[in-house]
Amino acid sequence: MSEPSRPDAARPAHRSGFACLVGRPNAGKSTLTNALVGQKVAITSSRPQTTRHTIRGIVHRPDAQLVLVDTPGLHRPRTLLGKRLNELVHETLSEVDVVALCLPADEKIGPGDRFIAEALAAAPRSTKVALVTKTDKASKQQVAEQLLAATRLGEELLGGFADVVPTSAVRGEQVDVVADVLLSHLPAGPRLYPDDDLTDEPEAVMVAELVREAALEGLGDEMPHSLAVVVEEIAAREPLPGQQPEDAMLDVHVWLYVERDSQKGIMIGRGGARLKDVGTRARRSIEALLGSKVHLDLRVKVAKDWQRDPKQLQRLGF
Structure with a gap:
């Protein structure tokens, strides 16, 4: 007599990683990253080197949990900050x-891609x-050519990519396919985070x-590299x-550090107009994140050449 089948026997193992x-x-x-998670957990900008922390966004599925680590762009470093960001990526x-x-x-x-x-x-x-x-920024022919070029790059340097997938996060095209592909390569394992967690970043970092x-927004090419933000x-x-008590307003005090007095003037703007505009836009996002009304106090301070100063990098969290 054969052993009765168990309901869980055919159920695929839960994946996580x-x-x-x-x-x-x-x-x-x-x-x-934001499109996969379904909520903003990583900041975006048209400026290079926007991301400076590894942001973990969590994708939940009934049969899997994917933890996304968003890193700074890997590049040939020109400053101590750049070197430390690259070390973060390699780690x-x-x-x-x-x-x-x-x-x-x-x-x-x-x-840069080959690097x-x-x-x-x-x-x-x-x-x-x-x-x-x-x-979304390319024609169908450009996309097809890039898929072939990506495949060749993988074959030449990595022995081939396991998968090559086109996607537009802005339009939400193929985002689910990307999630499916990433999840398919995870090992079997238990859930790593509660179902309602979307990131494990501390609130102050976010x-x-x-x-x-x-x-x-609206800054020149040089300023983004010289700007650091610390929540006091x-x-x-x-x-x-x-x-x-949970409905009380939050006071949020933030320092914006730049490297030169001229940059401080640019950040504040004439009569404080630019800093006020930054505060207005940031406050909306912070209130959505914290789920509470916020009084946002922004102050700008000069930390001369902080990108090249080990002590100042450590004080600013790098």
Whole structure:
């Protein structure tokens, strides 16, 4: 007599693990991270080197959990800050299960992409996939050519990518396919985070990143590299009469650090107009993040040449 089948016998094992999105600065990594998670967990900007922290966004499925690590763009460093950001990327590559190389569809593969692909070859533990991003900015022919070019790059330097997928995070095209592909390469494992967690970044780090995103808008090419943001305090006010404690307004005090007096003037603007505008835009995002009304206090301070000063880099969290 055969043994009765068990209902769980045919059920696939639950998968869980970590995936890292890498690529040249401004390759669409942060936008894709946000699209996969379904909520902003990484700031986006048209300026290179926007991301400075590894942001973990969490994708939940009934049968799997994917933890996305969004890294700074890997590049040839010119400052101590750049060197430390690259070290952060290499450390991440050695720890994740899947690495996805993001290649914008509207830009030909160049030396920077090859530099990153060569770095991936030094991280043998992880499965490698290629994501042709920003397909909304390219024609169908450009996308097809980039898919072929990505395939050739993988064959030449990595023995081939496990998958090559086109996607547009802005339009939401193929985002689910990207998630399916990344999840398929994860090992069997338990859930790593509660179902309602979308990131494990501390609130203060997220707030600082949202302020930095608002501050980057409209700046010249040099300023983004010279700007650092540190949250000094997030404190709840005393509740008003009849108000629940969780509904009380939050006071958020933030320092914006620049490297020169001239940059301080640019950041503040004439009569404080620019800083006020930054605060207005950042406050909306912070209130959405924290789920509370916020009084945002922004102050600008000069930390001369902080990108090249080890002591100041440490004080600013790098």
